Amino acid sequence: MLISASWLRELTGVDASGRDIAARLIAAGLEVEGVHVVGEGLTGALVVGRVLEIEELTEFKKPIRFCQVEVGAENGEGSTGVRGIICGARNFNVGDLVAVALPGTVLPGGFQIASRETYGRLSDGMICSEREMGLGDDHDGILVLTPDSANPGDDVRPILGIGDQVLDIAVTPDRGYALSARGIAREVAIAYGVAFVDPVDLAPDLPAPSARAVPVECGSDDFSACDLFTLSTVLGFDPSARTPQWMRNRLRDCGMRSVSLAVDITNYVLLELGQPLHAFDVDRLQGAVIAGRPAEGELFTTLDHVERALVADDLVIRDDRGAIGLAGVMGGLDAEISDTTTNIALESAHFSETVIARSSRRYRLSSEASRRFERGVDRTLAPYAAARAMALLLELGGGEYVGMTAVEAPMTETVIEIDADLPARVAGMSIDSQRSIELLRAVGCVVTEVANAGNSLRVVPPTWRPDLTDPADLVEEVLRLIGYENLPSTLPVAPAGTGLTTSQRIRRRVGTTLAHHGFVEVLTYPFVGPEDLRQLRIPDSDPRRAMPELANPLSDEAPWMRSALLFTLLPAARRNIGRGHSSVQIFELGSVFLGEVSNNAIPSMGVDQRPTAEQWSALESALPHQPLHCAGVLAGEIENSSWWGAGRVSDWSDAVEAAREIAEVCGVELCARNGNDPMFHPGRCAELFINDAVGEPIVIGYAGELHPTVSEDFGLPTRSCAFEVDLDQIIAAAPAVRPAPVFSTHPVAKEDLALVVDASVEAAAVEQALREGAGPLLESIRLFDVYTGPQVGEGKKSLAFALRLRANDRTLSAEETAAVRQAAIAAAEAACGATLR
Amino acid sequence: MSAPNSSFDPKQVSALGEDAVNQMVAAALVDIAGAADLAALKEVRLAHAGDRSPLALANREIGALPPAAKVEVGKRVGEARARIKDALTSREEVLQRQRDEEVLVAEAVDVTVPTTRRSLGGRHPLTTLMEAMADVFIAMGYSVAEGPELEAEWVNFDALNVPADHPARTMQDTFYVTSQDSGAVLRTQTSPIQIRAMLSRELPIHVVAPGRVYRTDELDATHTPVFHQIEGLAVDEGLTMADLKGTLDHLAEQMFGAGIVTRLRPSYFPFTEPSAEVDLECFVCRGESVGNPERPCRTCGSEGWIEWGGCGMVNPRVLRSVGIDADVYSGFAFGMGIERTLMFRNGVTDMHDMVEGDLRFTRAFGVEA
Numbered sequence A: 001m002l003i004s005a006s007w008l009r010e011l012t013g014v015d016a017s018g019r020d021i022a023a024r025l026i027a028a029g030l031e032v033e034g035v036h037v038v039g040e041g042l043t044g045a046l047v048v049g050r051v052l053e054i055e056e057l058t059e060f061k062k063p064i065r066f067c068q069v070e071v072g073a074e075n076g077e078g079s080t081g082v083r084g085i086i087c088g089a090r091n092f093n094v095g096d097l098v099a100v101a102l103p104g105t106v107l108p109g110g111f112q113i114a115s116r117e118t119y120g121r122l123s124d125g126m127i128c129s130e131r132e133m134g135l136g137d138d139h140d141g142i143l144v145l146t147p148d149s150a151n152p153g154d155d156v157r158p159i160l161g162i163g164d165q166v167l168d169i170a171v172t173p174d175r176g177y178a179l180s181a182r183g184i185a186r187e188v189a190i191a192y193g194v195a196f197v198d199p200v201d202l203a204p205d206l207p208a209p210s211a212r213a214v215p216v217e218c219g220s221d222d223f224s225a226c227d228l229f230t231l232s233t234v235l236g237f238d239p240s241a242r243t244p245q246w247m248r249n250r251l252r253d254c255g256m257r258s259v260s261l262a263v264d265i266t267n268y269v270l271l272e273l274g275q276p277l278h279a280f281d282v283d284r285l286q287g288a289v290i291a292g293r294p295a296e297g298e299l300f301t302t303l304d305h306v307e308r309a310l311v312a313d314d315l316v317i318r319d320d321r322g323a324i325g326l327a328g329v330m331g332g333l334d335a336e337i338s339d340t341t342t343n344i345a346l347e348s349a350h351f352s353e354t355v356i357a358r359s360s361r362r363y364r365l366s367s368e369a370s371r372r373f374e375r376g377v378d379r380t381l382a383p384y385a386a387a388r389a390m391a392l393l394l395e396l397g398g399g400e401y402v403g404m405t406a407v408e409a410p411m412t413e414t415v416i417e418i419d420a421d422l423p424a425r426v427a428g429m430s431i432d433s434q435r436s437i438e439l440l441r442a443v444g445c446v447v448t449e450v451a452n453a454g455n456s457l458r459v460v461p462p463t464w465r466p467d468l469t470d471p472a473d474l475v476e477e478v479l480r481l482i483g484y485e486n487l488p489s490t491l492p493v494a495p496a497g498t499g500l501t502t503s504q505r506i507r508r509r510v511g512t513t514l515a516h517h518g519f520v521e522v523l524t525y526p527f528v529g530p531e532d533l534r535q536l537r538i539p540d541s542d543p544r545r546a547m548p549e550l551a552n553p554l555s556d557e558a559p560w561m562r563s564a565l566l567f568t569l570l571p572a573a574r575r576n577i578g579r580g581h582s583s584v585q586i587f588e589l590g591s592v593f594l595g596e597v598s599n600n601a602i603p604s605m606g607v608d609q610r611p612t613a614e615q616w617s618a619l620e621s622a623l624p625h626q627p628l629h630c631a632g633v634l635a636g637e638i639e640n641s642s643w644w645g646a647g648r649v650s651d652w653s654d655a656v657e658a659a660r661e662i663a664e665v666c667g668v669e670l671c672a673r674n675g676n677d678p679m680f681h682p683g684r685c686a687e688l689f690i691n692d693a694v695g696e697p698i699v700i701g702y703a704g705e706l707h708p709t710v711s712e713d714f715g716l717p718t719r720s721c722a723f724e725v726d727l728d729q730i731i732a733a734a735p736a737v738r739p740a741p742v743f744s745t746h747p748v749a750k751e752d753l754a755l756v757v758d759a760s761v762e763a764a765a766v767e768q769a770l771r772e773g774a775g776p777l778l779e780s781i782r783l784f785d786v787y788t789g790p791q792v793g794e795g796k797k798s799l800a801f802a803l804r805l806r807a808n809d810r811t812l813s814a815e816e817t818a819a820v821r822q823a824a825i826a827a828a829e830a831a832c833g834a835t836l837r
Numbered sequence B: 001m002s003a004p005n006s007s008f009d010p011k012q013v014s015a016l017g018e019d020a021v022n023q024m025v026a027a028a029l030v031d032i033a034g035a036a037d038l039a040a041l042k043e044v045r046l047a048h049a050g051d052r053s054p055l056a057l058a059n060r061e062i063g064a065l066p067p068a069a070k071v072e073v074g075k076r077v078g079e080a081r082a083r084i085k086d087a088l089t090s091r092e093e094v095l096q097r098q099r100d101e102e103v104l105v106a107e108a109v110d111v112t113v114p115t116t117r118r119s120l121g122g123r124h125p126l127t128t129l130m131e132a133m134a135d136v137f138i139a140m141g142y143s144v145a146e147g148p149e150l151e152a153e154w155v156n157f158d159a160l161n162v163p164a165d166h167p168a169r170t171m172q173d174t175f176y177v178t179s180q181d182s183g184a185v186l187r188t189q190t191s192p193i194q195i196r197a198m199l200s201r202e203l204p205i206h207v208v209a210p211g212r213v214y215r216t217d218e219l220d221a222t223h224t225p226v227f228h229q230i231e232g233l234a235v236d237e238g239l240t241m242a243d244l245k246g247t248l249d250h251l252a253e254q255m256f257g258a259g260i261v262t263r264l265r266p267s268y269f270p271f272t273e274p275s276a277e278v279d280l281e282c283f284v285c286r287g288e289s290v291g292n293p294e295r296p297c298r299t300c301g302s303e304g305w306i307e308w309g310g311c312g313m314v315n316p317r318v319l320r321s322v323g324i325d326a327d328v329y330s331g332f333a334f335g336m337g338i339e340r341t342l343m344f345r346n347g348v349t350d351m352h353d354m355v356e357g358d359l360r361f362t363r364a365f366g367v368e369a
């Protein structure tokens, strides 16, 4: 809401600058986002001029006027002060009053006016448009002042409100009353401690209805949607009557354009009192004007020339022929007033907040009216606002008032019982109850102290504050007016805490571990689309295709919520490579979203009580599973090249090792076997798993070299690598306590074995067989060489293992060592067809 | 091994004389001092202290002496050998030290060459900032609460006193999942975690909830559709707005330095009543830039205060929706944007830097922002 300080001063009698008022309003809880000055930057003489002569100059490309303008004795030549001024606009006539910037004047934007030769004449000033004076965007022509409203030579500034300050207030949804001069002025009056005279209490100067005709009838078919409807009729209004400059200024300061006197008056009263009004052309109405529900599917064309199919949940204003307005949102084309309308019926009504909010949302139509209705308009205001508008119409446009018709549902009064010391208890400071009562009365509440009920107050909020419904709302009113700056600062003591959970602690360590291994954390947007998945080679049958889809994504190219971190991490790698990084090592720790969400998936519940266990578990189970994953991408050199020699390009094993390090942080052993994720090189992809309590493998992710086409499509170096693990699963497997190792101090016996197996046999399988064969005397086993080549033959490979054997209670004898060795070889032979090389 | 010579040789006996022994010692000392390096010293050692050295040979003769002379000569020769041995040892030490010094000099390297074989990684400053803020509360006995990013509309809105048709729903531009009727949204705030905490925990409740939230804003220098907040919630008997202020002041002081306080301004949030905006006293200029054009402050725009977040007393309607008796318990809640905090705390000027994942941005923060 934009509002000029001069209007607020007029309504309150407070003599303060706009900035000072703004500071007080901020302290009282209105968010003043800025204060600007009307015509900021305009300096020097700007005077009223009367056009005496117009000489049309036709020899130029466009028609030009050379005008003799009377600007006051001290401002020009001769006894009346006349200047010759060149002007390109044509929207004025001899005798019109215009705004003249004299030489030396600086217009907003730093444009300095000077006497100068132009179009073969000496132009001795400038006739200004609104835009040139910084008053708006209107540059269709120069600004013509209301006839006879001033004399040549008068200062234009007060006439146009130049120099006034305008406050820009962001009104929160609870404070609908602050979308009006009336509401803001009340806050100003409270902030300055002056008595407030409500403009509504000043009866408008409205004549008794003429008996010459009857006013248009009105009605409401649905009091739940429209509980007050008034229709006021004026006949014989002069459609050519001009909106006075003061009203134009106020509309302009509030960000509205002047349209016509009748429309301007409805807008002015809307801004002044906060009551939306709608004017109909009586001659285009047929029968009574009724608020009611439309037929489902009824077609209706709104003022913006859009034909809309209505739903029965909407509220329309209609006459005998059909809908003529979408109530409280936007009028219709058919019954709209035009610039020839002389007979006007003015609607001033009260509509349900939710009905208007729904219609406004349904059609994505937000209007000055709907913004106010959905925030709540003073239930008693409509007849006052109608009378105020009628009085202005008659005063400024003439005509005959023939009366107001109205229907109204009985009004229910809100009563709030509140302990007088509740504000003090909530604030944590002492507040005199009489002070609280005083402040509640200042905002318009009727407060009575309930006899025989201790400290209790009975509070009836004012009709313009439908947001005040609970004791807490009243507490806020008291505290904000006392001033939050007066609150004491006390630090409460919480009970002993439990610190981070194991999962939270591990997550931090996983991030730190990866960072220490050279990975850089990124936080990518989790939005993905079909093209991403195509480039990632995710087939249609892949379960990861089942993702939640956004109804209103930022981009239609990325409507889904990722089901794997790599979907969004690879684009981040691409961006870095694109920015000139030759190698990239990044990771992300974040949620993924598994499964689709169906329509009406989650049941709605009330808010009057705690949900039942069944309701809550239904809600929980309807949400998709959102586990925490950790993923990384390695591209290019993992070890740099420099004076020490060549660097090392990362390979599949670095990706597997990164995943193992994550598992190690959790105290979980991560195993790998050959996998076949489509994003990865089919021969260089490890499926990662952990063993559950009974030794069953649980797959928790993938690691390896990316598929060559994936690397290529993402612009990554060849043989780029990646991993992704389900961190929640690893954390779930983490032991609460790691048991201490038992180890022997007897001498170690070392045995090296080279075994030849088929190339397709996994090293892990051979190792597992050796472990089993060697039995409890095996302390550790390590693969130290893999050889393929002529010495072992085609389709074979040699795996060299170092075994360390040790007993807990003795030095192993040569015979014992040899027996273990043989048993291990035998087991590998049995399980994997291994032969000793 | 040569056995003692039983034959008598007068010349050799004379070699055991005092002068002769002294001469041998003197000759040895000259040679020892003249040994230029360890190899030369080895030769000298062989010549003067080896098995065939004059003194060694002389020593063999001692056995042939009469008992009276044996003692005297034995002592003399023993002392002479000891002197030579000492001289050898100390010369050897000198030469060894010399050699070591030469080697170490020769092995000197240029320590200014690069040493980074593996580039350093880093954690995202938003992550570490969230941790740092959470840690302030953990030290106060709070727990870290969590909730899903794809959240039920009931939890994100209804239970937080944002009814379906209330304009407050449109205060935050919401991503709807599947359709506007699915009942699922991307959470627009961390406040739904309040609801989850109150439904799942025993009273009293003291939780802090950092997390990722979503709104349909286009990315620009100061907006991002995906961002982070940290939320705090305390529910107990007798909590007051003064307690809220004190808690925020404590956070401000821990994060931004001793004496830094907060300021509350009345505002509106559906889930708190009364509600307030939280401003942070500018930790750079501490207000000294206000009205002082010579010393402008970029951090606060010379306002002295920085908009930080929102807060308030938990609306009793919210307590009711989770079944907490608002006549007995009261609570306060607050929330701050992490991106915004990082921007003014660390001087990040463009939101793009935080979301694009450029290595250069995160690396600059290491593992602690």
Ligand SMILES: [Zn+2]
Pocket: B282, B283, B284, B285, B286, B287, B289, B297, B298, B299, B300, B301, B302, B303, B304
């Ligand atoms: Zn500052």
